[in-house]
Amino acid sequence: MAHLLPVEAIAARCHVLAVNQKLIAIQRLGINGKAVNNRQKAALNRLQNELSMKHGIVQELPIRGEDDGFVFTEVDGVTVVIGPGGGFQLPAVRTYPGTGKPGEKAIDAALDPNYFFRKQSKDAIFKTGHLGPTIGVNWTCGIESCPCNHESIDVRKKRSLIGHR
Numbered sequence: 001m002a003h004l005l006p007v008e009a010i011a012a013r014c015h016v017l018a019v020n021q022k023l024i025a026i027q028r029l030g031i032n033g034k035a036v037n038n039r040q041k042a043a044l045n046r047l048q049n050e051l052s053m054k055h056g057i058v059q060e061l062p063i064r065g066e067d068d069g070f071v072f073t074e075v076d077g078v079t080v081v082i083g084p085g086g087g088f089q090l091p092a093v094r095t096y097p098g099t100g101k102p103g104e105k106a107i108d109a110a111l112d113p114n115y116f117f118r119k120q121s122k123d124a125i126f127k128t129g130h131l132g133p134t135i136g137v138n139w140t141c142g143i144e145s146c147p148c149n150h151e152s153i154d155v156r157k158k159r160s161l162i163g164h165r
């Protein structure tokens with residue numbers, strides 16, 4: 001810094017501060033040292049904004065965890081997962097509408113996941129979704145009668161991620 005003019009020193013210091021703040025923001029979202037990527041951050045912001053505008057829900061979306069690039073949040077007591085490409089998925093829900101567009105998949109379903117969860121059958125013979133509304137990063141819902149309790153993690157994860165239509 002000794003050779004910089006004061007104004008350059010200030011500019012350099014500001015740059016360092018800005019970079020640090022950006023890192024802190026990413027770390028705040030990161031779980032177990034893994035950062036939420038930019039598409040996921042954009043998806044979280046979009047979901048937050050639409051929840052606020054359309055449903056008056058202004059609380060900050062919680063980050064419940066991360067597994068294999070999937071970020072877990074929760075809307076109205078139902079887990080919403082954001083994939084690495086920024087698409088929304090409802091692991092507890094057996095079937096819900098989604099567009100095929102990257103970053104847009106199932107945004108409407110993610111705005112009211114409880115609607116789709118409530119109306120689904122409580123029959124335990126199904127290949128997608130769960131009997132419980134909240135799914136942990138181990139891809140189980142914690143309900144004893146749910147098939148996920150007896151499945152390998154690969155099968156549980158698949159059950160959780162193929163419900164969109």
Ligand SMILES: [Zn+2]
Nearest residue numbers: 130141146148
């Ligand atoms: Zn389950």
